[in-house]
Amino acid sequence: MTLFLSFAIGLTFGLGLIVSGLGNPAKVQGFLDLAGAWDPSLILVMGGAIAVGLVAFRIGGRKALSFLGKPMQLPTQKQIDTRLVVGSALFGVGWGLAGICPGPALVLLGFGATKGIAFVLAMLFGLGLFDLISRRTGPAK
Protein backbone atom coordinates (compact mmCIF):
# COMPACT_ATOMS: atom_id res chain seq x y z
CA MET A 1 0.00 0.00 0.00
CA THR A 2 2.73 2.43 1.03
CA LEU A 3 4.74 1.46 -2.03
CA PHE A 4 1.85 1.94 -4.41
CA LEU A 5 0.97 5.30 -2.83
CA SER A 6 4.56 6.42 -2.96
CA PHE A 7 4.69 5.50 -6.65
CA ALA A 8 1.38 7.25 -7.38
CA ILE A 9 2.51 10.38 -5.53
CA GLY A 10 5.79 10.44 -7.47
CA LEU A 11 3.82 10.04 -10.70
CA THR A 12 1.46 12.89 -9.74
CA PHE A 13 4.42 15.08 -8.87
CA GLY A 14 6.04 14.28 -12.22
CA LEU A 15 2.84 14.98 -14.15
CA GLY A 16 2.62 18.31 -12.34
CA LEU A 17 6.16 19.12 -13.41
CA ILE A 18 5.34 18.31 -17.05
CA VAL A 19 2.00 20.17 -17.12
CA SER A 20 3.41 23.23 -15.35
CA GLY A 21 6.42 23.59 -17.65
CA LEU A 22 8.87 23.25 -14.75
CA GLY A 23 10.10 20.09 -16.46
CA ASN A 24 11.32 22.16 -19.41
CA PRO A 25 14.76 23.65 -18.63
CA ALA A 26 14.37 26.36 -21.30
CA LYS A 27 11.21 27.58 -19.56
CA VAL A 28 12.88 27.61 -16.15
CA GLN A 29 15.74 29.70 -17.53
CA GLY A 30 13.16 31.99 -19.14
CA PHE A 31 11.81 32.59 -15.63
CA LEU A 32 15.27 33.16 -14.15
CA ASP A 33 16.18 35.64 -16.90
CA LEU A 34 14.82 38.84 -15.38
CA ALA A 35 16.84 41.05 -17.72
CA GLY A 36 15.74 39.28 -20.91
CA ALA A 37 12.28 38.34 -22.14
CA TRP A 38 10.91 37.30 -18.74
CA ASP A 39 8.45 34.40 -18.45
CA PRO A 40 6.67 34.75 -15.05
CA SER A 41 4.89 31.35 -15.34
CA LEU A 42 6.90 29.77 -12.53
CA ILE A 43 5.43 32.16 -9.99
CA LEU A 44 2.06 30.60 -10.75
CA VAL A 45 3.50 27.08 -10.44
CA MET A 46 4.83 27.93 -6.98
CA GLY A 47 1.60 29.75 -6.13
CA GLY A 48 -0.59 26.80 -7.14
CA ALA A 49 1.57 24.29 -5.28
CA ILE A 50 1.84 26.39 -2.12
CA ALA A 51 -1.91 27.13 -2.10
CA VAL A 52 -2.61 23.40 -1.84
CA GLY A 53 0.36 22.83 0.46
CA LEU A 54 -0.75 25.50 2.93
CA VAL A 55 -4.07 23.72 3.44
CA ALA A 56 -2.42 20.31 3.80
CA PHE A 57 0.16 21.42 6.34
CA ARG A 58 -2.50 23.32 8.25
CA ILE A 59 -4.61 20.16 8.47
CA GLY A 60 -1.74 17.82 9.32
CA GLY A 61 0.83 20.09 10.92
CA ARG A 62 0.01 19.26 14.53
CA LYS A 63 -0.97 15.64 14.11
CA ALA A 64 1.32 12.96 15.51
CA LEU A 65 0.15 10.35 13.01
CA SER A 66 -0.84 10.57 9.35
CA PHE A 67 -4.27 9.51 8.09
CA LEU A 68 -2.75 6.10 7.47
CA GLY A 69 -1.34 5.96 10.99
CA LYS A 70 2.26 6.66 10.03
CA PRO A 71 4.44 8.89 12.21
CA MET A 72 4.67 12.45 10.91
CA GLN A 73 8.32 13.07 10.11
CA LEU A 74 8.86 16.80 9.95
CA PRO A 75 12.27 18.49 9.84
CA THR A 76 13.37 19.44 13.32
CA GLN A 77 16.13 21.91 12.48
CA LYS A 78 15.35 25.51 13.29
CA GLN A 79 18.64 27.36 13.04
CA ILE A 80 19.39 29.58 10.08
CA ASP A 81 23.13 29.13 9.55
CA THR A 82 25.87 29.50 6.97
CA ARG A 83 25.44 25.93 5.84
CA LEU A 84 21.79 26.56 4.90
CA VAL A 85 22.48 29.83 3.07
CA VAL A 86 25.67 28.77 1.27
CA GLY A 87 24.30 25.34 0.32
CA SER A 88 21.14 26.88 -1.11
CA ALA A 89 23.21 29.52 -2.92
CA LEU A 90 25.35 26.82 -4.59
CA PHE A 91 22.17 24.98 -5.51
CA GLY A 92 20.83 28.15 -7.14
CA VAL A 93 23.97 28.58 -9.25
CA GLY A 94 23.55 25.05 -10.60
CA TRP A 95 19.82 25.58 -11.11
CA GLY A 96 20.49 28.73 -13.10
CA LEU A 97 23.26 27.18 -15.20
CA ALA A 98 21.12 24.30 -16.47
CA GLY A 99 17.54 25.28 -15.63
CA ILE A 100 17.18 21.90 -13.93
CA CYS A 101 16.48 20.99 -10.30
CA PRO A 102 16.21 17.47 -8.83
CA GLY A 103 12.54 16.69 -9.64
CA PRO A 104 12.66 17.81 -13.28
CA ALA A 105 16.02 16.01 -13.64
CA LEU A 106 14.31 12.69 -12.91
CA VAL A 107 11.44 13.56 -15.25
CA LEU A 108 13.99 14.36 -17.98
CA LEU A 109 15.32 10.83 -17.52
CA GLY A 110 11.85 9.64 -18.47
CA PHE A 111 11.95 11.85 -21.53
CA GLY A 112 15.11 9.98 -22.49
CA ALA A 113 17.08 13.23 -22.76
CA THR A 114 20.81 12.41 -22.87
CA LYS A 115 21.72 15.67 -21.15
CA GLY A 116 19.13 14.78 -18.50
CA ILE A 117 20.94 11.50 -17.86
CA ALA A 118 24.28 13.32 -17.56
CA PHE A 119 22.72 15.83 -15.18
CA VAL A 120 21.28 13.11 -12.94
CA LEU A 121 24.63 11.29 -12.76
CA ALA A 122 26.42 14.54 -11.87
CA MET A 123 23.71 15.34 -9.31
CA LEU A 124 24.06 11.91 -7.65
CA PHE A 125 27.81 12.53 -7.49
CA GLY A 126 27.19 15.92 -5.83
CA LEU A 127 24.71 14.46 -3.33
CA GLY A 128 27.13 11.69 -2.38
CA LEU A 129 30.11 14.05 -2.30
CA PHE A 130 28.57 16.27 0.34
CA ASP A 131 27.61 13.30 2.51
CA LEU A 132 31.15 11.96 2.18
CA ILE A 133 32.74 15.28 3.17
CA SER A 134 30.37 15.89 6.07
CA ARG A 135 31.05 12.41 7.44
CA ARG A 136 34.78 13.08 7.38
CA THR A 137 34.64 16.53 8.94
CA GLY A 138 31.96 15.88 11.53
CA PRO A 139 28.53 14.43 12.07
CA ALA A 140 25.97 15.25 9.38
CA LYS A 141 23.33 17.53 10.75
Add this chain to the structure above:
Amino acid sequence: MNIDWINFTPLSAASGGVLIGLAAALMFLLLGRIAGISGIVAGLLRPSTPGDIAWRAAFVLGLCLAPLAYSLFSTLPEVRIDAGWLSIVVAGVLVGFGARMGSGCTSGHGVCGLSRLSPRSLVATASFMATGFLTVFVVRHLLP
Protein backbone atom coordinates in the same frame (compact mmCIF):
# COMPACT_ATOMS: atom_id res chain seq x y z
CA MET B 1 10.97 44.64 -17.23
CA ASN B 2 10.11 42.93 -20.46
CA ILE B 3 7.49 40.20 -20.10
CA ASP B 4 7.62 37.30 -22.54
CA TRP B 5 3.87 37.11 -23.26
CA ILE B 6 4.28 34.45 -25.97
CA ASN B 7 5.77 31.90 -23.59
CA PHE B 8 3.73 32.94 -20.56
CA THR B 9 1.39 30.04 -19.75
CA PRO B 10 -0.57 31.02 -16.63
CA LEU B 11 -3.25 28.33 -16.84
CA SER B 12 -1.03 25.27 -17.33
CA ALA B 13 1.48 26.70 -14.85
CA ALA B 14 -1.13 27.09 -12.11
CA SER B 15 -2.80 23.73 -12.78
CA GLY B 16 0.56 21.94 -12.88
CA GLY B 17 1.42 23.72 -9.64
CA VAL B 18 -1.79 22.42 -8.05
CA LEU B 19 -0.81 18.86 -9.07
CA ILE B 20 2.62 19.34 -7.48
CA GLY B 21 0.95 20.70 -4.34
CA LEU B 22 -1.45 17.76 -4.31
CA ALA B 23 1.46 15.31 -4.46
CA ALA B 24 3.20 17.12 -1.58
CA ALA B 25 -0.09 17.16 0.38
CA LEU B 26 -0.71 13.42 -0.07
CA MET B 27 2.88 12.62 0.81
CA PHE B 28 2.47 14.48 4.07
CA LEU B 29 -1.10 13.59 5.02
CA LEU B 30 -0.93 9.90 4.07
CA LEU B 31 2.71 8.90 4.45
CA GLY B 32 3.76 11.52 7.00
CA ARG B 33 6.72 12.65 4.96
CA ILE B 34 8.01 15.77 3.28
CA ALA B 35 8.15 15.49 -0.52
CA GLY B 36 11.69 16.79 -0.78
CA ILE B 37 13.17 15.19 -3.85
CA SER B 38 16.87 15.73 -3.12
CA GLY B 39 16.38 14.20 0.33
CA ILE B 40 14.42 11.24 -1.02
CA VAL B 41 17.11 10.53 -3.63
CA ALA B 42 19.98 11.04 -1.17
CA GLY B 43 18.37 8.49 1.15
CA LEU B 44 18.62 5.96 -1.67
CA LEU B 45 22.38 6.43 -1.88
CA ARG B 46 22.84 5.74 1.82
CA PRO B 47 19.71 4.21 3.33
CA SER B 48 19.53 4.22 7.11
CA THR B 49 17.55 0.97 7.34
CA PRO B 50 16.73 -1.67 4.69
CA GLY B 51 13.01 -0.85 4.91
CA ASP B 52 13.81 2.75 4.03
CA ILE B 53 14.72 2.00 0.41
CA ALA B 54 11.54 0.73 -1.25
CA TRP B 55 9.23 3.74 -0.76
CA ARG B 56 11.98 6.07 -2.00
CA ALA B 57 12.60 3.92 -5.08
CA ALA B 58 8.86 3.74 -5.79
CA PHE B 59 8.56 7.53 -5.60
CA VAL B 60 11.54 8.07 -7.92
CA LEU B 61 10.16 5.48 -10.34
CA GLY B 62 6.84 7.36 -10.41
CA LEU B 63 8.66 10.59 -11.27
CA CYS B 64 10.66 8.91 -14.03
CA LEU B 65 7.57 7.28 -15.54
CA ALA B 66 5.54 10.51 -15.59
CA PRO B 67 6.46 11.31 -19.23
CA LEU B 68 5.35 7.83 -20.29
CA ALA B 69 2.04 8.17 -18.42
CA TYR B 70 1.47 11.62 -19.89
CA SER B 71 2.14 10.34 -23.41
CA LEU B 72 -0.64 7.77 -23.05
CA PHE B 73 -3.21 10.56 -22.91
CA SER B 74 -1.70 13.45 -24.78
CA THR B 75 1.28 14.53 -26.87
CA LEU B 76 4.23 15.33 -24.63
CA PRO B 77 5.27 18.98 -24.64
CA GLU B 78 8.66 19.77 -26.07
CA VAL B 79 11.52 20.08 -23.59
CA ARG B 80 14.64 21.99 -24.51
CA ILE B 81 17.99 21.97 -22.72
CA ASP B 82 20.03 24.97 -23.84
CA ALA B 83 23.01 24.44 -21.55
CA GLY B 84 26.12 22.84 -23.04
CA TRP B 85 27.61 19.59 -21.78
CA LEU B 86 30.14 21.24 -19.47
CA SER B 87 27.46 23.43 -17.89
CA ILE B 88 25.19 20.42 -17.45
CA VAL B 89 27.81 18.46 -15.54
CA VAL B 90 28.94 21.40 -13.40
CA ALA B 91 25.30 22.32 -12.72
CA GLY B 92 24.41 18.75 -11.75
CA VAL B 93 27.22 18.55 -9.20
CA LEU B 94 26.33 21.97 -7.75
CA VAL B 95 22.62 21.10 -7.54
CA GLY B 96 23.33 17.80 -5.77
CA PHE B 97 25.99 19.17 -3.44
CA GLY B 98 24.12 22.40 -2.69
CA ALA B 99 20.79 20.67 -2.03
CA ARG B 100 22.44 18.31 0.42
CA MET B 101 24.40 21.07 2.13
CA GLY B 102 21.34 23.32 2.33
CA SER B 103 19.14 20.39 3.45
CA GLY B 104 16.68 20.77 0.59
CA CYS B 105 15.83 21.92 -2.91
CA THR B 106 13.00 23.53 -4.83
CA SER B 107 10.53 20.90 -3.63
CA GLY B 108 11.59 20.47 -0.01
CA HIS B 109 12.23 24.14 0.77
CA GLY B 110 10.39 25.91 -2.06
CA VAL B 111 7.09 24.00 -2.00
CA CYS B 112 6.86 22.07 1.28
CA GLY B 113 8.88 24.42 3.48
CA LEU B 114 7.09 27.55 2.34
CA SER B 115 3.74 25.76 2.77
CA ARG B 116 4.77 24.99 6.35
CA LEU B 117 5.73 28.66 6.80
CA SER B 118 9.23 27.56 7.83
CA PRO B 119 11.64 30.50 8.29
CA ARG B 120 14.57 28.22 7.36
CA SER B 121 12.94 27.33 4.05
CA LEU B 122 12.12 30.96 3.34
CA VAL B 123 15.80 31.87 3.75
CA ALA B 124 16.90 28.87 1.64
CA THR B 125 14.40 29.71 -1.12
CA ALA B 126 15.46 33.37 -1.15
CA SER B 127 19.09 32.25 -1.36
CA PHE B 128 18.71 29.87 -4.32
CA MET B 129 16.33 32.19 -6.15
CA ALA B 130 18.84 35.03 -5.80
CA THR B 131 21.79 33.04 -7.12
CA GLY B 132 19.58 31.47 -9.82
CA PHE B 133 18.61 34.92 -11.14
CA LEU B 134 22.20 36.11 -10.83
CA THR B 135 23.65 33.08 -12.63
CA VAL B 136 21.31 33.42 -15.61
CA PHE B 137 22.07 37.15 -15.75
CA VAL B 138 25.82 36.50 -15.82
CA VAL B 139 25.58 33.66 -18.35
CA ARG B 140 23.16 35.39 -20.72
CA HIS B 141 24.04 39.06 -20.42
CA LEU B 142 27.61 39.44 -19.12
CA LEU B 143 29.59 36.59 -20.64
CA PRO B 144 30.40 36.92 -24.34
